[in-house]
Amino acid sequence: GAAMAKSKFEYVRDFEADDTCLAHCWVVVRLDGRNFHRFAEKHNFTKPNDSRALHLMTKCAQTVMEELEDIVIAYGQSDEYSFVFKRKSNWFKRRARIFPTSIWLLLILITDLQTVVFATAECFDGRVVVYPSNQTLKDYLSWRQADCHINNLYNTVFWALVQQSGLTPIQAQERLQGTLTADKNEILFSEFNINYNNEPLMYRKGTVLIWQKVDEVTTKEVRLPAEMEGKKMVVTRTRTKAVPLHCDIIGDAFWKEHPEILD
Numbered sequence: 001g002a003a004m005a006k007s008k009f010e011y012v013r014d015f016e017a018d019d020t021c022l023a024h025c026w027v028v029v030r031l032d033g034r035n036f037h038r039f040a041e042k043h044n045f046t047k048p049n050d051s052r053a054l055h056l057m058t059k060c061a062q063t064v065m066e067e068l069e070d071i072v073i074a075y076g077q078s079d080e081y082s083f084v085f086k087r088k089s090n091w092f093k094r095r096a097r098i099f100p101t102s103i104w105l106l107l108i109l110i111t112d113l114q115t116v117v118f119a120t121a122e123c124f125d126g127r128v129v130v131y132p133s134n135q136t137l138k139d140y141l142s143w144r145q146a147d148c149h150i151n152n153l154y155n156t157v158f159w160a161l162v163q164q165s166g167l168t169p170i171q172a173q174e175r176l177q178g179t180l181t182a183d184k185n186e187i188l189f190s191e192f193n194i195n196y197n198n199e200p201l202m203y204r205k206g207t208v209l210i211w212q213k214v215d216e217v218t219t220k221e222v223r224l225p226a227e228m229e230g231k232k233m234v235v236t237r238t239r240t241k242a243v244p245l246h247c248d249i250i251g252d253a254f255w256k257e258h259p260e261i262l263d
C-alpha cells in the first residue's frame with residue numbers, strides 16, 4: 001500500500017547532508033544585510049553612521065534575544081548581527097541550515113521589520129559557524145569588533161574628506177590608499193580637528209548585547225480601598241533583559257567582568 005511505497009522511497013532522505021552543529025560547541029549565526037550599501041543610499045542614511053539604523057538593528061536583535069533564551073551574547077555593527085547560542089542549546093536540533101532562516105523569520109514576525117521587508121524586499125544573508133572552544137568564540141567576536149574598528153576609522157576619514165573638504169569619492173579613496181591607522185588618525189586630527197578616540201563608542205565599538213538584571217519601575221492602577229480610589233502604585237521588579245553595551249570585547253577585561261557568559 002501507500003505506506004510501503006513511502007518507505008520504499010524514504011531512502012532518499014539519506015542524501016540530505018547532515019548539518020547538525022557539533023555538540024557542545026558554540027553556534028554563531030551572523031546575519032548581514034544584503035546589498036545594504038544600496039539600501040543606505042536609497043534611504044539617505046547619514047554617512048558614515050546612521051544612528052537610527054543602528055538603533056533599529058539593535059532593537060530587533062534585543063527582541064530576538066528576549067524571545068530565544070539560548071542566546072548568551074550578540075554583537076552588532078554596520079549591517080550585521082551575530083547571535084551566539086549556548087553550548088548546550090538544542091534549538092531546532094542544532095540543524096545548521098535552519099538557524100539563520102528561523103532567526104530571520106522570527107525577526108520579521110516579531111518586529112516592525114515587516115514593513116521594511118515587504119515594502120522594499122530587503123533581506124539578510126545568514127551564516128552559521130561552530131566554535132569548539134571559548135578562545136575561538138572570543139576570537140570570533142574580536143574579529144568582528146576589529147572589523148568594526150577598521151571600517152569605522154576608514155569611513156570616518158573618508159566622509160570627512162568628502163563632506164568637509166569637498167573631495168569626490170574617488171579622490172578620497174585615492175588619498176587614503178596605502179594609509180595606516182596612524183596616518184588616518186593624523187588626517188582626522190590635523191585637517192578636521194577630530195580626535196578619533198572621542199567619536200561615539202557605538203560607532204567605534206559596535207553593540208554588545210548581554211543579559212543583565214535591570215530594575216523596572218512601573219506605575220500601576222490598582223484596586224485600593226474606596227478612600228484611596230484612583231491612586232497609582234509604583235511597582236519595582238527586577239527583570240533580566242538583553243542590555244546593549246558599547247565596550248571593548250577584544251581585551252580580557254570584558255570577559256573577566258562577565259564570567260557567566262561563557263559558563
Ligand code: ATP
Nearest residue numbers: 033034035036037040045048049050053054078079
Ligand atoms: P553584501 O550583500 O555583500 O553584504 P553590502 O552592500 O551589504 O553587500 P557590506 O559589506 O555588508 O555590503 O556593508 C554594508 C554597507 O552598508 C556598508 O558599506 C555601509 O556603508 C552601509 N551601512 C550599513 N549600516 C549603515 C549605517 N548604520 N549607517 C551608514 N551606512 C551603513
Ligand code: ATP
Nearest residue numbers: 030031032033036077078079080127147148151152
Ligand atoms: P561591513 O563592510 O558591513 O563592515 P564586511 O564586509 O566586513 O562588513 P561581510 O561582507 O559580512 O562583512 O563579511 C564578513 C567577513 O566574512 C569578511 O571579512 C569576509 O572576508 C568574509 N566572507 C565574506 N563572504 C564570505 C563567504 N561567502 N564565505 C566565507 N567568508 C566570507
Ligand code: MG
Nearest residue numbers: 032033034035
Ligand atoms: Mg557583506
Ligand code: MG
Nearest residue numbers: 032035036078
Ligand atoms: Mg562586505
Ligand code: MG
Nearest residue numbers: 032033034036
Ligand atoms: Mg551587507
Ligand code: MG
Nearest residue numbers: 032078079080
Ligand atoms: Mg556587512
Ligand code: MG
Nearest residue numbers: 147148150151
Ligand atoms: Mg569589512
